[in-house]
Amino acid sequence: MRSDASEGWGFFQVINHGIPSSVLEETIDGIRQFHEQDTGVKKRFYTRDLRSKVIYMSNFDLYEAPAANWRDTFVCGVVPNPPDPEELPGVCRDIIREYSMQMKSLGITLFELISEALGLKRGYLKELVEDEERILLVGHYYPPCPEPELTLGSTSHQDDDFLTILLQDQIGGLQVLHQNHWVDVVPDRGGLIVNVGDLLQLISNDKFISVQHRVLAKREGPRISVACFFKLQYPKGDAPRHLGPIQELISEGNPPVYRHINVKEYFDHFYGKGLDGNPALTPFRL
């Protein structure tokens, strides 16, 4: 595992993940094939309802964010309730199921390593999310852009999850903010990128930092990326689900940086503002 950690741990590249390169290539290919089908075929999956099991759309935050992004997106929740095979698009059905299984197992390993890095027992984070874990598979398609200086593939943002495992093709365009400079994440064939998200920043009390990232629009393309978001299920009903800095990480010398939040409150804030470039955790800082 390589990391860029001089400002807190926020961004890694995982190389020895054990996932066959053919699976990575077929996943990119499957998502590309989905997006390159006739509009009439894709229409069946089009919805702006983020609660749907399978979603095809452009800009989830079209009506909230200040600007639209130059990309289309396919989304499906793969854990805990994956769609029935026939609910998935035929062109990428099998590879989505295979890739999801690989992600679930890599996610467990990453949660174990991060628990240990925080000085906690290996199973700590896994137990914390047990029964509530939600993994979303998100397949982006960034078409070639005739005027890339006028727009972005994705506006600067931090992810609303614990961590995101990201697979990108060879086109490039992803950048992370490091010491106030945008740094290219150069595509590495066979490598997977791991971005720390807001929820891990919150519970680790800023030991891990949610990485700010964006995607440039490019004349070359299309660019395909597949992001797996490890998050919590959106709380249903009235029972609040609270999350705050892990007790074991708090001491007199290390006071909590965040208050305990209701997860619904965080998600409502994140989706209410869209990808507007502002950190979603700010209102929850003490």
Ligand SMILES: O=C(O)CCC(=O)C(=O)O
């Ligand atoms: O396409 C990429 O490389 C990044 C995607 C991303 O940041 C996201 O889905 O949150």
Ligand SMILES: [Fe+2]
């Ligand atoms: Fe992201």
